[in-house]
Amino acid sequence: MDPSQHSPAWFEAWFDNPHYHQLYGHRSNTEAEAFVTAMHKQWGWDQLSLLDLACGKGRHARAAALKGHQVVGLDLSPNSIAAARLDHHNVPGLSFVEGDMRHFSLQQKFDGILNLFTSFGYFSQSEDHLSVLHQVYDHLKPGGFFVLDFLDAHFAQRHLVPKEQLERGGVVYSITRELAPASEGGFPTFVKRIAHDTTNGRKEHVERVAALDNVHLTAMLEESGFEIMGRYGSYDLNPWKQGEDTRLIFYARKS
Secondary structure, three states: OOHHHHOOOHHHHHHOOHHHHHHOOOOOHHHHHHHHHHHHHHOOOOOOEEEEEOOOOOHHHHHHHOOOOEEEEEEOOHHHHHHHHHHOOOOOOEEEEEOOOOOOOOOOOEEEEEEOOOOOOOOOOHHHHHHHHHHHHHOEEEEEEEEEEEEOHHHHHHOOOOEEEEEEOOEEEEEEEEEEOOOOOOOOEEEEEEEEEEOOEEEEEEEEEEOOOHHHHHHHHHHOOEEEEEEEOOOOOOEOOOOOOOEEEEEEEEO
16 A cells, blocks of 8 residues: 555644744734624624634634633644643633534534635545535534635635745745645645755655636535625624735624
């Protein structure tokens, strides 16, 4: 059997790697709190049960719990969940579990589910993206809502930075980006390669995010049983304008 069949998917390996957290460690609780506050005000949230799907280290889950909601954070990365439990153990109404967004099964249905900061589109096959949405639908109460925060693919393609270097914590990361053509059964994909030097030589990591645009995401959400209530182009929740905004944030309800 091909040994590559036993290799973890890129997101399993990368999101559990210390260099992932070092590269993106500048993302702050303040930033997360501002976005959660905007959502809280925009949609009049009050004492909800929420699931933060692909929660990472739990900064958005924490912000929501501090507003009085009962929040579960779910993530595939054991390291992220361990860090979230350690960092936020004293926040009332907040808990964390490990799980794969395609296959999780919780003994609970939620008022709302959040999937934030481009935590979608990681898979090579359309069926896996739909599996995530079906899981979201099944874990919502009747009339429950789903917030899907994705990049605007048209903006991202137009403003793609092919090469750059970033220094984080004394480590220099060399980054390249490209839009790779669609594979069979999949979509064009934004591919980001991150290289850095270690005492054991040069290491490279990769991120892959499907270039899903409004048409693709709308079709997926509607096929999964959601009614789209609004689209927003920023974390201030301004109305979305295709190709002009960095984000494409869906607010949808379980039909």
